[in-house]
Amino acid sequence: MKILGIDPGLDRTGWAVLEQSGPGAAAQVLESGLIHTPKDLALEKRLSAIYDALALVIDANRPQAAAIEEVFFSKRADTQANTTHARGVILLACEKKSLSICAYNPREIKKTVSGNGGADKAQMQKIVQLILGLKEIPQPDDVADAMAAALCHLRLAPMRLAFEKARGINRHIEAKARVK
Amino acid sequence: MKILGIDPGLDRTGWAVLEQSGPGAAAQVLESGLIHTPKDLALEKRLSAIYDALALVIDANRPQAAAIEEVFFSKRADTQANTTHARGVILLACEKKSLSICAYNPREIKKTVSGNGGADKAQMQKIVQLILGLKEIPQPDDVADAMAAALCHLRLAPMRLAFEKARGINRHIEAKARVK
Numbered sequence: 001m002k003i004l005g006i007d008p009g010l011d012r013t014g015w016a017v018l019e020q021s022g023p024g025a026a027a028q029v030l031e032s033g034l035i036h037t038p039k040d041l042a043l044e045k046r047l048s049a050i051y052d053a054l055a056l057v058i059d060a061n062r063p064q065a066a067a068i069e070e071v072f073f074s075k076r077a078d079t080q081a082n083t084t085h086a087r088g089v090i091l092l093a094c095e096k097k098s099l100s101i102c103a104y105n106p107r108e109i110k111k112t113v114s115g116n117g118g119a120d121k122a123q124m125q126k127i128v129q130l131i132l133g134l135k136e137i138p139q140p141d142d143v144a145d146a147m148a149a150a151l152c153h154l155r156l157a158p159m160r161l162a163f164e165k166a167r168g169i170n171r172h173i174e175a176k177a178r179v180k
Numbered sequence: 181m182k183i184l185g186i187d188p189g190l191d192r193t194g195w196a197v198l199e200q201s202g203p204g205a206a207a208q209v210l211e212s213g214l215i216h217t218p219k220d221l222a223l224e225k226r227l228s229a230i231y232d233a234l235a236l237v238i239d240a241n242r243p244q245a246a247a248i249e250e251v252f253f254s255k256r257a258d259t260q261a262n263t264t265h266a267r268g269v270i271l272l273a274c275e276k277k278s279l280s281i282c283a284y285n286p287r288e289i290k291k292t293v294s295g296n297g298g299a300d301k302a303q304m305q306k307i308v309q310l311i312l313g314l315k316e317i318p319q320p321d322d323v324a325d326a327m328a329a330a331l332c333h334l335r336l337a338p339m340r341l342a343f344e345k346a347r348g349i350n351r352h353i354e355a356k357a358r359v360k
Contacts, residue, residue, distance in 0.1 A: 043283075044275035051272055073257055081251060084261055088268025092231055095224040103223075 002030065004063040004099065005150025006054075007142045008071070008090050010043075010082035012036050013050055014142030017061040018132075018150040027154055029132055031061055032143050043082075047089045054093040066094040067153030069145060070105040102153055102160065109145075109152040124148055182210065184243035184279065185330025186234075187322045188251070188270050190223075190262035192216050193230055194322030197241040198312075198330040207334055209312055211241055212323050223262075227269045234273040246274040247333030249325065250285040282333055282340065289325075289332040304328055 007014040016032035035053045037046035068090065071083050094101050104112075111117035114127045125137050125144040131151060138144040187194040196212035215233040217226035248270065251263050274281050284292075291297035294307045305317050305324040311331060318324040 042281070044271040044281050047268055047272050048275045071261060073261075077253055081253075081264055084264035085268035085271065088227055088265035089272045091224040091265070092227050092269050092272065095228045101222070101224050 001065075001154075002061065002063040003150040003153050004058065004061065004066045004094070005146040005148070005153065006066060006068045006090055006094075007145035007149060008069060008083055008087040009142060010037065010046055010050075010086040011039065012140070012142045013054070013086060013090065014140070014144070014146035015054070015057055016138075016143060016146040016150055017057075017063055018147065018154065020154050023158060027132060027151060029134065029147065031057075032138070032147065033057070034140065034143055043085065047085060050086055051089040051093050054090060055097065058093065058097045058099065063099060065100045065102065065153065065157070067149040068094070068101060068103050069109065069149050070103050072106050102157065104149055104152050104156070106145075108156075109148050112152040112155050113148045121145075181245075181334075182241065182243040183330040183333050184238065184241065184246045184274070185326040185328070185333070186246060186248045186270055186274075187325035187329060188249060188263055188267040189322060190217065190226055190230075190266040191219065192320070192322045193234070193266060193270065194320070194324070194326035195234070195237055196318075196323060196326040196330055197237075197243055198327065198334065200334050203338060207312060207331060209314065209327065211237075212318070212327065213237070214320065214323055223265065227265060230266055231269040231273050234270060235277065238273065238277045238279065243279060245280045245282065245333065245337070247329040248274070248281060248283050249289065249329050250283050252286050282337065284329055284332050284336070286325075288336075289328050292332040292335050293328045 002017055002019050005016045005018060013035040017030040018027045019030050020027045035050055037049050071080060071087060091101060107117040110119045110124060114124060121141045125141060128144045128147045129137050132147060138147055181200050183198050185196045185198065193215040197210040198207045199210050200207040215230055217229050251260060251267060271281065287297040290299045290304060294304060301321045305321055308324045308327045309317050312327060318327055
């Protein structure tokens with residue numbers, strides 16, 4: 001199973017594709033990277049660049065699912081707005097490429113991966129390095145966060161899917177927008 | 181000149197295409213409508229539906245520019261996040277269709293169109309009706325707000341363009357996202 005982990009941001013979106021041969025097997029990093037957009041571009045051009053770059057990543061790696069960090073709500077209002085705009089086009093890119101999408105909040109990711117919902121960035125980078133057997137600390141932290149989101153998904157997805165099945169949630173309901 | 185006015189929202193995105201034959205001429209509504217997405221759909225499916233619906237609106241009407249309301253920051257945090265996600269894909273749809281895009285904050289729109297930055301929804305609906313010579317009050321208020329955004333753009337765009345030219349701002353700088 002291939003999972004695309006994403007840490008959304010307008011300046012920097014971290015991404016990582018992890019592969020796991022089966023439940024409980026060690027996950028491996030297939031590819032990871034950072035989508036950076038310059039601050040002097042108009043917002044719509046930055047969003048378009050993120051959308052296009054992520055579409056290329058998905059086409060090149062063909063993951064089945066995406067694990068995307070939720071926006072952390074205590075950041076500055078303008079940063080939060082930037083991140084949420086970016087997250088909109090990131091969700092769209094994943095949806096247009098038919099990935100199943102799971103959102104996880106940052107605390108949930110930290111707790112699931114490290115056992116500590118309040119772990120700091122350096123701790124998360126070190127733990128992600130150890131779990132994935134990387135030779136070096138994953139850099140920058142946006143990329144480590146994307147790896148952590150994918151790891152979180154690999155641990156929680158089986159339970160989440162069972163839960164949703166039990167509740168009868170149909171995630172494949174078709175979108176119908178009315179234009180009137 | 182054809183302008184697409186947009187009032188972004190996840191539940192309801194109002195849109196209106198206004199045409200003005202020349203500077204100072206009366207603007208006319210060519211078409212307007214509401215993009216509605218049901219609450220029981222996953223966020224990514226709602227965003228995809230908004231993106232597709234707006235692309236259809238742009239293809240059908242071929243506006244040159246889009247005037248898009250900024251997100252009002254005193255709303256509830258979850259509503260604000262929903263609106264900002266939607267606004268991300270709305271900006272992307274306009275950018276992918278090569279529209280020039282101007283953002284206006286709600287207060288700026290109200291002040292420019294009605295003379296009162298604190299005008300309420302009912303006042304704005306009535307004023308938009310009068311300015312555009314509509315037989316009926318534009319309904320719902322999301323559509324009236326989209327018309328107001330387009331009207332605001334028709335009044336401010338000539339000044340804004342002159343200002344940007346004077347400052348040497350190049351709005352056509354190409355987006356370059358680095359994937360590394």
